[in-house]
Amino acid sequence: MKLFATEADITWLKLDSKVFKGETIAKFNDDVLPKLHASYEADEAENAIVRICKNKYCDCTTEDCDNYGRDIVCPKSCAKKAAGCQNQLFEQYRKQKTKCFLVKSSGKKGIGLFAARTIKKNEFIIPYHGEIISKSELQIRKEKYRANGETHTYPFKAGRFCIDPTEYGNSARFGNHSCDPNMHAKSYVVSDRKRGFKAIGFVANKNIRKGTELTIDYGYDYNPETSQRCLCRKRNCKGWIGQPPPAAIDRNDGQNRQTGSKAVTKKIALGSKLMSDCRYVLNKILADLQKAEKTKAGGASTTGNEGAEENLQDAVLE
Ligand SMILES: [Zn+2]
Ligand SMILES: [Zn+2]
Ligand SMILES: [Zn+2]
Numbered sequence: 001m002k003l004f005a006t007e008a009d010i011t012w013l014k015l016d017s018k019v020f021k022g023e024t025i026a027k028f029n030d031d032v033l034p035k036l037h038a039s040y041e042a043d044e045a046e047n048a049i050v051r052i053c054k055n056k057y058c059d060c061t062t063e064d065c066d067n068y069g070r071d072i073v074c075p076k077s078c079a080k081k082a083a084g085c086q087n088q089l090f091e092q093y094r095k096q097k098t099k100c101f102l103v104k105s106s107g108k109k110g111i112g113l114f115a116a117r118t119i120k121k122n123e124f125i126i127p128y129h130g131e132i133i134s135k136s137e138l139q140i141r142k143e144k145y146r147a148n149g150e151t152h153t154y155p156f157k158a159g160r161f162c163i164d165p166t167e168y169g170n171s172a173r174f175g176n177h178s179c180d181p182n183m184h185a186k187s188y189v190v191s192d193r194k195r196g197f198k199a200i201g202f203v204a205n206k207n208i209r210k211g212t213e214l215t216i217d218y219g220y221d222y223n224p225e226t227s228q229r230c231l232c233r234k235r236n237c238k239g240w241i242g243q244p245p246p247a248a249i250d251r252n253d254g255q256n257r258q259t260g261s262k263a264v265t266k267k268i269a270l271g272s273k274l275m276s277d278c279r280y281v282l283n284k285i286l287a288d289l290q291k292a293e294k295t296k297a298g299g300a301s302t303t304g305n306e307g308a309e310e311n312l313q314d315a316v317l318e
Contacts, residue, residue, distance in 0.1 A: 013133075032170040033094075034129050034199075039137035040161060043194055050191035053085065060087035073199070075191040089124050089136035089201060090190065099123060101214055109231055110152075111174045111277040113214040119204045125183055125214060128156055128200035130165030130170040132193075138162045151226045152301035159187065160196030167283075172202060175279065177241045178215030179235035182208050184221045185216060218242050 053066045053074060060078060066080075080086035086092075092236060097268040100119050106112030115189045117123065133141070138155055141164060145153055153166045154173055165173040175183065184205045187198035220227065220242025230241045238244050 011059045026296055028056065029236070032129050032168075034163070035131045035168050037131045037133040037137060037164075039134035039192065040132045040197075043134060044163075045160075045194040045196055047192050048189060048195045050075050050189065052081065053087075056081045057083050057281045059083045060085045071186065071190075072189040075205050087187065090127050090199065093127055093201075096157065101117070103122065103174055106176055106213055109176045111281075112176045112310065113171060113174050115208045115210050115214060117210050119208040119214075121204050121207050123204045125204060126172045126175075128131070128163055128165070128170075128185065128202065130156070130163040130169035130173070132158065132197065133162050135160070135162060141166070146225075149266070150276065151228070156185070158200055159198035162255045163195070163200060165282075173280070175202060175214055175216045176232075177218040178213075178232040178234060178238045179217065179230060180232065181210065181215040181217045181284060182206050183214050 050072055053060050053068075055064075055066070058065050060068045060074050063290075065087065066072075067074045073089050074085045074087040075086065076091065079088065098116070100116055100123070101113045102116045102236065103111060104114055106114075113126070132295070141155070145166070153164075155162050155164045155166070163169075182205060183202040185201045186201050188201065190199045191287060193199070202214070208214070215232065218241055221238065222243040222245050224245065227243075227245070228241050230237055
């Protein structure tokens, strides 16, 4: 399975200096699957087995469906019914030859996701993939990431577990925050994952025009060490990514006023997001190249990422 080391990514790598000038970058390979961390494997919960929809005339796209209506993704075998099954979101996504989004520079916000075509309300856009880890493993990682001084990492609550795309993930990681987002995160029960795990996908919450940036509300609580100013420029912008500091609310100062040192703080924060995005992509490409070298040399293929100097962030998206 390939991660990011595609021809397009290499081209992007060569163009990386242009990213800093806000220019378009090449599309990513997005054929990435979840990776199960040892802490997930060690969890003693049994796997959830989803049953096929019992109504053979149901194509599993309506609220009446046994599974679809309860945010449960049907197992593959459901497709063998007379009416077929369209509730195979993650499988369907993997089979799409062209995705409905592009990954490119979002100027000061770093790398972002953009609509490659018109996207309809409720359309499934992208799964949120990464390493599936336990909550206790997340605590350990948070400490490590904090010690490394990295604030741009995006662990996501996934039921009883977490998805951490810091060292291994797909393009969903590049979805930027907005106070008026056009996507929301939906959680799904999927077959053959441990009970209590929820798969995450970003879904359009409105009709989206081609070229529009695809955004999500990170929903962070305010944290004096990690909270950053927001650059979404929406009318209802709170001025902060997530909740503003309590003092700002008291002073009715939550609005996005870019004056004096605040503007400077914001500039630094966003510059660092850009660096973080680029470092992430570079690490991915290097890890894949090393893996390819090893395979070529006949050595055993490893995850190859243990030494990556990547980090994690305090807040957890939910
Ligand atoms: Zn059904
Ligand atoms: Zn079905
Ligand atoms: Zn905002």
